Amino acid sequence: MATVNTASDVNKQTIILEKIKAHSLLASNQDSIHIVENLPDYLPTTDLERFPRRDVHRPKLEDNKGNAWAWKVRIEGAKEGPLKGVSMALKENIAVKDVPMLFGTNIFEDYVPDVDATVVTRLLEAGTTILGKAVCENLSLCASSFSAATGLVENPYATGYSCGGSSSGCGHLVGAGKVNGAIGGDQGGSIRFPASHCGAVGMKPTWGLVPWTGMATHEPVHDTTGPMTLDVATNARILQAIAGRDGIDDRGMGVPKPTELPDYSAGLNLGVKGLKIGILKEGFEFKIMDPRIRERVREAANKFKDLGAEVIQISIPLHTHAADIVTCALRPSAAQNGYLGQACGRRGLYLNGLVDKMIPLDQQKFDKMFSTSKFSLLSGLYIWEHHPLLYGKAMNLYRQLTDSYNAALSQVDFFITPTMPYVAPKHAAPDAGPLERMGKSRGFAVNTVCFNASGHPAMSLPIGMLSAVDDENVMLPVGMQITGKWFDERMIYRVGAAWERGFDWKNGERRRE
Template sequence: MASTYASIAGLQRDLKDGKTTVKHVTKTYLDLIERLDKDLNSFTTVNKQALEEAEKLDSLPAEQRGPLFGVPIALKDQIDTAGIRTTYGSKACEDYIPPEDATIVRKLREAGAVILGKTTLCDWAAGFSSMSSMTGTTRHPIDPTRDPGGSSAGSGTAVGAGLALAAIGGDTGGSIRLPSSFCGLVGVRMTPGRISRDGMSALVKTQDTPGPMCRNVEDAAKILDVLVGFDEKDDFTSINALTGRSASATQFQDAVAQPFLEGKRVGVLRQEFGSHRGINGLLDKTLADLKSAGVELVEVEIPNLDNFKRLTAPYVLRAKADINEFCASRPALQHIKLEDLYDKGIYHKGLDLIPSAVKGTTKFDQNPHFAKYLVIREEFQRKVAALFAKHGLDAIVYPTCKTLAPKTQQLLDGEWKELPNTVIGSQLLFTALSVPIGRAKDDDFPDDPALPVGLEILGVPLSEEKILNLAAGVEALQSKPWK
């Protein structure tokens, strides 16, 4: 990792004490991007106005400095930025410059963040890897022979390599949590609608959500306090009215300030542990530490889980319709249709989801299988919610992925077909996050460096504060075992 800040708190402390300036910090990160990203390939576009914007922030009086003052942040290139090229991972959009910021970009700017640039993703966020017709592949920040996971690949590598202090990714089936797990980061999938998707390209509108990718839970909470809330431009955000409480400026930071593990009840979904010895060893140690800290562990099982995962996958049903609808909403992109890109070969051939998605109907609700999908999804939600209710659970845990980050060549050769465990939370429309629990060696490549492993923490909808608090507790156990 490059020699940069490890936390928002550390950066803002130095800014407050006059030890540095936003402009100096921004220049440090931009210089690192210029020097290191030629090899990593995590950025599609760098913000040419970043230094000018940083200088303006330095001129603000203390009382006008927002909660993310001076934070150098990267944005997945799925999110519109006025004046900064936005490609959605597709070569078809290599020259597109949006006229307006997405709502979350406006909120970040108003909070004092500096947008460093846009990060790589696979075409239209349609996959679990970095493979993109626009940028090729992105390298893992620890082992350059491996893929950082997707679709928020560049965000994972940029933060993991120290080229940004934090990043915003987008998660439909696991595109925040998988690269966070592979790159050793905290990645949060919010209940869909908690954060506005205005200005963010769609893959599956009912499952899409942006969210933070950071080095620690506290940083994720700080960013969530800025991004979460109702937005008239995205009526999905009306779900925020269902929380039953008034939002505060620090509601998520308050949730992680005092990690409290004793008496928590956590379900252990052992059926999703896989067979990797190193990953399972870290899981066993983490569970033992949680138990020592007073957590009550409950073994749980989701009946017919493999069938539920298969039958509630919505991509073939509606991804084509949602991508096309998004493009049609932009005058400069109205000529783009996913089926035409497929016919012309304008997508990375390593992506299986594009050929599958184009088989879908133009109007998803006219698909004869759509009603059955909705019925099964509701059954899936009831089955899992019943586990929470029956056992009085605060969360359910399992590995974010059963494997370590794959070799890039394995992906290009079509040899890595792992379906990460992240799809469980996504297809339930629940909230979930990935938190690092250590590093493991790859038995097939013993000379390679040890790679990060993530623990997924699943919560019922709108329970973000609860799972963030638990994640903060898991994080604390990494440096101070409860033994």
């Protein structure tokens, strides 16, 4: 006589069958994982025969005044090209095949990229000579120049004072005249901070204009790379060589090809006669701003009147809250992208070798992180856990920021703010606590990070000198920030060149014709 299954038996058999099906589905995933893990990675090729890397070494301290070089190497570019004779340094978050990348940290010490970043290839094809990698602050997350694991970087104008960060080595090397130019990375002001503190011209181009391919990411919406130089004309030449989409980085999918770009040098001699210049009211009103900076930058902006431009005051109320909005978007995104190896949703080149060194982020690695990096990570994780909708709202407000700046730029050709709220401070003491360390860069980004959020191009131009806050005998550079319409770098270069040609920035006097 056949056994009759009870309801309980049927239930058990059903569960077993479902488990078998689930295991089969999971097994199919594992099959795909096994296949992909065994496929070779797909990387851009590097022409080592044409551009060999010579004399790669970590320089000794006695040969590294200012401690700005992370690695020295000599890579000769093409025999002919628009940048022939131009010497360059690269921020330490930029991949150069067979040259170690420190990324400002000692969480790992043995990462050697297996690819050249797009900017490296383009510089070499344009004829430049790359002399090495410049110190990057700890994980590219400090606006001062004392957080790198290799030690503090000195301001070229005053030993003991900050270069700004995170492209600190670039700022020193350019400001001291040790290279003709450097490529920095700017995700909140990290090109413009060092440029302002070190008396250099620092261009943060329109978001996506220069490919980020082969650079260590922090936050893709903010990632922007561009040139630092001692003069506007050289800056424009370098941007010409590195800009334009490369077909890899999705930040630049709507950007023209390199051959379709405007000539950034074409307007350098046009002057500013007939242009309308806005002085952004809110950019001068932050409480943290040194009144001397406010006065000096207003004075510099008004000098455009002497050159034939109209100067008016404009107002963008949302600018006051831009840094707060960015905090709520940048930190949670950076926590996933920059620390936890969970970058996703973007088309581009992933530096998997670097991620492999970063993860897992255990207690030992966390303990080696600088205080600003720890704070950024913990802030981001806190926001995700306690305010999970905040990131999305902040990103919506990014569009409002962009629209607000666009509305103002429909009324003026460009507008002016101070780059930094105060001149370079002294380095934090070696035994300083976390709050004192982070306090050295408090409020740095009030006028800069907003344009990483909105995507607009912005350039810091040196326009004067002021004494250090703590020593009237120490004179330090002051930067003025010029912000323009998306993809209108040519206008920014035009007005920057006009001011540079008209006035001696170190004394503010009118140059003789």
